[in-house]
Amino acid sequence: MATISDVAARAGVSPATVSRVLNGKSTVDPGLAERVVAAARELDYRPNAFARNLRRQASTVLALIIADVENPFFTAIARGVEDVAQASGYSVVLCNADDDPAKERRYVDVALAERAAGVIISPAGVQTDVGALLEQSIPVVAVDRPLAAPAGDTVLVDTRLAARQATLHLVEAGYHRIACVTGPSGVRTADDRLAGYRDGLRAAKRRSSAALVRRADYRAAGAQRATRDLFDRPERPDALLVANNAMAIGALQALAELGLRPGTEVGVVSFDDAPWAPLVVPSLTVVSQPAYEMGMVAAQLLLARIADGSREPTTTTLSAQLIERDSSRRG
Amino acid sequence: MATISDVAARAGVSPATVSRVLNGKSTVDPGLAERVVAAARELDYRPNAFARNLRRQASTVLALIIADVENPFFTAIARGVEDVAQASGYSVVLCNADDDPAKERRYVDVALAERAAGVIISPAGVQTDVGALLEQSIPVVAVDRPLAAPAGDTVLVDTRLAARQATLHLVEAGYHRIACVTGPSGVRTADDRLAGYRDGLRAAKRRSSAALVRRADYRAAGAQRATRDLFDRPERPDALLVANNAMAIGALQALAELGLRPGTEVGVVSFDDAPWAPLVVPSLTVVSQPAYEMGMVAAQLLLARIADGSREPTTTTLSAQLIERDSSRRG
DNA sequence: TAGCGTCAAGAAACCGATTTCTCGACATAC
């Protein structure tokens, strides 16, 4: 593999000049520059990123640590991040923490070892610690969920308000015993959606009851069990607010097993729109979150912070949108 | 950030000794070793990956270049790769080529610049060129689709046979005019599935007709148009073989718009199982590919090739499985 | 024409690891 010295030798100049030409940071004689460019092309020269990064003490790789690659919500965020990063010459490393604090920690370590230019993370839980990154002044942006000790920008959705609206929507549609299946305690979105659900019940002057609330991991299997459990009790719910799209699958599966038809017999609203949501019968009413936009905003904030580390931390809250379909329409 | 010299100074030894202790490649006096380890811990020393990689001329990062992050099939592959890589101390960089040869090329360049230890790729098309990687003796494994010039291991699914079986399944279920919506020409899986479809028709002694075949990109929108188009003609098909899971969504949407009920009126079989496939009504019959396993096998082959670059290129063909649900059952 | 400022380009230092080279200490063999 050709090195900068090879190029320099071929062009009859010093390595320093080659570096200057290729980085355009300084003016060089046009004639020399042309020779350098030609030599580089002829040798198919590609700078060694290790050497460059070592000297510059910086890389052009952004780490994106998400909770679940198999969840379309997070992959949509990833696309948003990527599109912005690409445009600025950064590449994005996607890390799948799999909702596992240990895996997440490992990826934080990788980001540290590889001296990522910046990190975008959706923290798996309360104990996520990005202190080590900040010590190395690697900027961090939290997306979807805030960090316990916010020390960078944060991009959220007003998910509590959205949950409140979704709950009120179910009330208005004529459902009476509305249950909530949410994510693990300590995960902010899960807690917020539960709080919003209670807000909604309160606003509608309904009593909330612990018997109507279930928690599970943010996966289908857990939600399936939780839903089955809700309907196993004497006073069955007649509606369900489900806190994410993976859980929606589990909940719908449980309802199908129980022979309950969504919409007519059980109102269902889930968080996160998905390509298949209009296709299930009845089509699924969802709270659609602007995932792609969240990714874009997070990346923009990160790039801004890379450029100027002294910016004040900001919090951006985007809003979700209720998409009414048939699963929350009686009759 | 502490460097190896800082650790050496604190432990009262030379940097070389620190390196030897921490890498365990050579024996050192236990007393010294203990001091080194203590010093490293006290300073929270983390080796600089740039410096290490520069010297070693190798990294421990695998690049995984997939066609579409939003497609669960590919994310399942990613998980398989990741689980194997993790266990061997490699980290995985997920790159989303987005079915775009230009993006793909850019990521190949990134893998090259970052001197990835190896690359796993599902080539976007015929013109994918990994020659540059091979020149640098970076091992390459192709997954899901073969490379035009195979120069590494390949992990495939016998998708042609699976398409043949799926087509015969539709014939046996009593459908007569079976159409096929497949991916872009030049993408091997798309061509193979079409060929398998024709195999199936031939085996059933049915005439195949170009009027019953449509190509689109591997996305929902394209499949939706293609399906609409198929049903716009006087002699409508009564069954549909769809070549991947994103396209299935588009096809089902089109059928819904046309007021055609899958199963009873139009038999549907799609490639790729998805969490939502059992939930649509009627539930979707699919050809399930062992995506996670494909990822695992690809990663194992890559690691083996990293360890020993002179291995003969192999091709592993896994088999798919037809999961019969209601969308292909008449009546 | 002397003196000063500007600028382009080469020389050399530097980033932080790993690894080869070298040397000294000690043990064993003759």
Place this chain on the structure above:
DNA sequence: GTATGTCGAGAAATCGGTTTCTTGACGCTA
């Protein structure tokens, strides 16, 4: 007691870029 071998650890080279330092050429002004 000397020669030889072994082994552990420090010195120094090395990876391939970037960037500072230095030098020399040139132009302008007094």
